[in-house]
Amino acid sequence: MTDISTSHRRLSPGTKAGLAFFARYATILGLIAMIVAFSLLSPRAFPTLLNFTNVLNQASLAIIIASGLTMAVIVGELDLSVGFAASLHGILVTGLIVATGLPIPVAILVVLAVGALVGLVNGLVVTKLKVNSVIATLGIGTILTGLAFAYSAGVPIVSGVPEAFLEISLGRWLWGIPNNIVVMAVVVVALWVLVERTSIGQEIQAVGGNPAAARLAGISVDRIKILGFVISGMCAALTGILLASRLGSGTASAADGYLLTAFAAVFLGSATLRDGEFHILGTVIGALVIAVGFNGLNIFGAPTFSQYMLQGGILIVAVGLSSLGRSIAER
């Protein structure tokens, strides 16, 4: 934040504007470039409505969990528990339906409430016990993994999952649009409105920008931070539910991989359109970049290891772009 610590090279105003443009639009340009390249390379398989719908459908779960994570990072904290939480929630929802015999809507509501509870615990540990959020959520996330194994006794819940539950993720109830996409759109719009257009959103942004000043302006910083964690927890729960529905089973580590995807999307998004500032729309674009990249790799039959390399690479490029944007903004 301080000028004193920022060292940088001399930049002409032109170069600076160019760099700022690059940092802000690199993600979108990258997305367009990928779409164009894949379309040219694979004109039959890639640029079809079916494939685009497919990509968006696949990306929906990542977008939901990443949008939740965005809420935690906007208030200035990290939530490393989202992937583990989603895995637990997947098992929990299938277990509640199959083993406990709860009606599907009730099971879903219960799991969403558990997701909120996990977020509440994260938030309380961070704000009241004053544990650094990286440590707190890593610890809670590990505990959640333990709970997932305990609940399922280490065995995936596969048999007895009712068709109706699978139908949630597979169905197209509105105008033939896959349900996942509809749910994702609702979550994204709701969170975008919350952050950008409501008074709570202003407080959220203030807490993320300068917690000390926000506190002295009369904002209850702890409550806002807890709210960020709760929303993050609920989005993780939603992702876990949809994933279990898509897979037709509950597995103790099914959603763990979403952690990295979500972080890559969030940081890539913070470098998009704004100068290193986390925001929902950016996260959506970031998640799309990753989804399109994966889809391309799949179409060309790239080996599995390349997906990991792409994801890790994107994460680093994303954080790099994000801090580039911020340092330009501060000059």
Next chain:
Amino acid sequence: MHGTAAAGAASNPETGAPRRLFLSAQGIAKAYGGVKALNGVSLALREGEVHGLVGANGAGKSTLIKILAGLTAADAGRITIDGAPVTIAAPHEASALGMSFIHQELAFIPEMSVIENIMLGLPKPSRLGFIDWRAIARDIAPIAERVGLNTPFHAKARSLSTAEAWLVNICRALVRKSRLLVMDEPTASLSAREAERLLAIVEDLSRSGVAVLYVSHRLDEILRLCHSVTAFRDGESVADLSGDALTRERLMEAIVGGNVETMPAEARANHDRGTVALKVRGLARAPMVRGVDFELHHGEVLGIGGLVGAGRSELARLVYGADRPHEGAMELAGKPYAPSSPTAAVRSGLGFVPEERRSEGLILTKSVAFNMQLANLANIVRSPALPLIDTRKRRSQTEAIVKSLAVKTPDTETTVGRLSGGNQQKVVIGRWLLRRPNILILDEPTRGVDVGARGEIHRLIREIAAEGMAVMVISSEPDELPDLCDRILVMVEGRITRELTGEDMTRNAIVSASYASAA
């Protein structure tokens, strides 16, 4: 370049020898976004000279310093050192050229010791591959003695007072053998005694040939210390004064542009004190606040004077709920009041303008409107149940306050970090004008604010008091309170030791009360 030092002020008063030009900056221009911060300023510094740099907030002083320090790049202009053109692209290049900078917000690493901070970034002698701290301490000892740094070298930097932190930074500059020391508002947060000590050090540095660029709003210090002074106004250098031309009147004229705003006498002419807004009984939080009693009335401006460290800001934090008292009680309009947080205090009708506006007052990356509306969000939503922001209301309300406070900003969506200090302060004050609390506490409201804006802020404070708000102003400048307040309390070592009213409210009374039992 020897021939350039011909003018009277450019010669050493003791030896009469002409001073050599050290640094010259010419035609420096810099714009942020569309806002011109510097519009072709020039500055010449000679060896061993104390050169004052004055100007209203936003006049461009900080920008010039950032350019010299390599923190930002000029859009146009030329800088020479010892006559040779230089480019300063990064802070380490500025130090390689012999310049050291001591900023308002001091930079050091709190967890490191004094000696480690002094040596930060400097090559250190080693023995057998280990840093030879003993040799370093031996080398530094005379320098520390020269500036009067009595703190043990191994003490952690975070335990330093502001004054000691300044001394550590000066030591750093001397260890680096800097030829130019740039000081930005050095005495702003020092007590009178500490400031005196610092001025003596500056004079000593000057005698030993170090040039000092001294940036300050305190004209007394400028007049006393400086051999010559450059004044900036609106991004241009408007005057270079030295010798007989260097007078308070000429300085004021250069800074303000011939129009000094003073407090209209009738603004605070005998209005009645209203009912008691806040009653404080035995409030204590050791060691800084040790039992404070006072009453604050509606419609009055109550000043809290005293030395830095007397516990005034800490008292304000207790009243505002930022800290909890260990003992004592408070009443708001007759009802018990024990705020658990600033949120609770704001709900009870208090507002607070903190001392550190950049770190505690503002979200620097956000806009003017965002910062101003932060305490007023409930009033700009469409309905309490659905708290959507009414953007039209938000803009019109913000614009009205920006206009009435004369905040210099291109528009209400400008990032607040890009504004000058005085304008940033107006944004923080504007936040509370929008919310209209019953009680407003202002901690050092005009610190680092220029003469013009200072007058405006004072007038503003009087206006809100006249409308019935109870206002408490903390200030370390003894000159400020008598002009502004209806009543002044002086704090010494955590207690209120004196109440001044009417004719007794003078600068001298405040100063002598401040030192009364502290000695």
